[in-house]
Amino acid sequence: MATDSPNGEQQTTSKPPPLPSPLRFSKFFQANMRILVTGGAGFIGSHLVDKLMQNEKNEVTVVDNFFTGSKDNLRKWIDHPRFELIRHDVTQPLFVEVDQIYHLACPASPIFYKYNPVKTIKTNVIGTLNMLGLAKRVGARILLTSTSEVYGDPLIHPQPETYLGNVNPIGVRSCYDEGKRVAETLMFDYHRQHGIEIRIARIFNTYGPRMNIDDGRVVSNFIAQALRGEPLTVQKPGSQTRSFCYVTDMVDGLLRLMEGRSTGPINIGNPGEFTMLELAETVKELINPKVQINMVDNTPDDPRQRKPDIAKAKELLGWEPQVTLRNGLPLMEEDFRSRLGISKA
Numbered sequence: 001m002a003t004d005s006p007n008g009e010q011q012t013t014s015k016p017p018p019l020p021s022p023l024r025f026s027k028f029f030q031a032n033m034r035i036l037v038t039g040g041a042g043f044i045g046s047h048l049v050d051k052l053m054q055n056e057k058n059e060v061t062v063v064d065n066f067f068t069g070s071k072d073n074l075r076k077w078i079d080h081p082r083f084e085l086i087r088h089d090v091t092q093p094l095f096v097e098v099d100q101i102y103h104l105a106c107p108a109s110p111i112f113y114k115y116n117p118v119k120t121i122k123t124n125v126i127g128t129l130n131m132l133g134l135a136k137r138v139g140a141r142i143l144l145t146s147t148s149e150v151y152g153d154p155l156i157h158p159q160p161e162t163y164l165g166n167v168n169p170i171g172v173r174s175c176y177d178e179g180k181r182v183a184e185t186l187m188f189d190y191h192r193q194h195g196i197e198i199r200i201a202r203i204f205n206t207y208g209p210r211m212n213i214d215d216g217r218v219v220s221n222f223i224a225q226a227l228r229g230e231p232l233t234v235q236k237p238g239s240q241t242r243s244f245c246y247v248t249d250m251v252d253g254l255l256r257l258m259e260g261r262s263t264g265p266i267n268i269g270n271p272g273e274f275t276m277l278e279l280a281e282t283v284k285e286l287i288n289p290k291v292q293i294n295m296v297d298n299t300p301d302d303p304r305q306r307k308p309d310i311a312k313a314k315e316l317l318g319w320e321p322q323v324t325l326r327n328g329l330p331l332m333e334e335d336f337r338s339r340l341g342i343s344k345a
């Protein structure tokens with residue numbers, strides 16, 4: 001099978017993929033597609049589940065340990081005959097019969113992934129190993145949600161998939177960024193050694209409704225602060241940049257990657273780049289012009305710039321984001337207002 005290596009050359013594996021379930025070969029009965037979403041009670045996972053459930057030929061199983069996710073995000077699917085929710089930690093083996101695995105389980109907000117770094121790296125390494133073992137046993141295709149953090153504090157800008165990164169292996173973010181790098185390594189080793197069908201998405205900063213109000217990431221912090229009339233906390237120097245992708249665009253990219261022919265890794269993100277001061281000014285202008293902006297101390301190893309090169313996603317997936325930051329922020333504001341009980345004046 002042909003694979004796209006990050007440095008551009010075609011890597012091949014002589015291993016055929018493990019046989020999928022005999023259900024897929026049934027002559028008389030087209031069985032539903034059985035899809036596992038790990039971390040499906042989280043922010044991106046629950047939006048992905050909503051989209052997958054729209055297709056009546058999909059049966060969706062979510063496994064989640066509810067560390068950062070919540071049942072509330074999946075409320076509308078509980079008791080649906082094509083939906084199942086399992087409380088499970090991916091660091092433990094899992095035995096289910098599925099055809100596709102979207103492997104998202106991992107805390108994504110820096111304050112949560114740094115809270116118990118040993119657990120975070122176990123989730124990335126042992127969790128991914130367990131999901132690959134499952135994919136191998138049942139012949140499922142598996143998609144990993146990797147991250148732009150694999151590029152570390154990038155010295156090349158914007159970042160193409162060929163960039164190998166500038167990552168501190170012993171810093172406070174390493175449990176997450178090095179953890180995801182090992183997860184990518186495991187994906188390719190299982191692909192080359194066992195023929196597993198893999199897909200790797202390198203997700204750039206994503207925002208939207210359902211982010212935890214106290215998630216700690218910058219967009220949710222600024223929106224919650226603006227609505228509560230608290231100063232927006234811009235971490236110094238404020239000139240650091242990020243590129244923000246609206247969650248429905250992200251879900252569309254993940255589905256295309258899973259259904260397409262490319263292993264990746266493929267960057268999925270919105271190339272619109274903003275400094276954190278620009279983001280604060282935009283939130284202030286759109287949500288609460290009276291709010292103050294305060295400069296506060298930053299945390300170690302904060303990447304100074306980040307912007308995806310999405311040429312590969314455009315070419316191989318026919319994907320590019322549709323929702324600009326100015327159009328996405330008000331959609332998130334609406335959701336935060338209803339959850340915080342603050343109506344528009």
Ligand SMILES: NC(=O)c1ccc[n+]([C@@H]2O[C@H](COP(=O)([O-])OP(=O)(O)OC[C@H]3O[C@@H](n4cnc5c(N)ncnc54)[C@H](O)[C@@H]3O)[C@@H](O)[C@H]2O)c1
Nearest residue numbers: 039041042043044065067068069089090106108203205206
């Ligand atoms: N949102 C982003 O900007 C972004 C950027 C890059 C990569 N990603 C990746 O996308 C995925 C989803 O991110 P998100 O923003 O939805 O985060 P999130 O924290 O909202 O969701 C993660 C989910 O995984 C669950 N989880 C964590 N550890 C687990 C474990 N050991 N076993 C089972 N479940 C576990 C959590 O309870 C939660 O429901 C993550 O893999 C993350 O690394 C997200």
Ligand SMILES: O=c1ccn([C@@H]2O[C@H](COP(=O)(O)OP(=O)(O)O[C@H]3OC[C@@H](O)[C@H](O)[C@H]3O)[C@@H](O)[C@H]2O)c(=O)[nH]1
Nearest residue numbers: 108109110147149205217218221233234235240276302
């Ligand atoms: O209140 C805040 C929070 C954060 N920030 C700044 O905003 C920037 C973005 O910080 P976030 O915590 O939202 O997210 P980061 O970009 O650091 O990490 C993210 O990157 C990609 C994903 O894998 C993860 O979802 C997440 O780790 C940083 O420069 C940070 O210093 C603020 O200025 N104020």
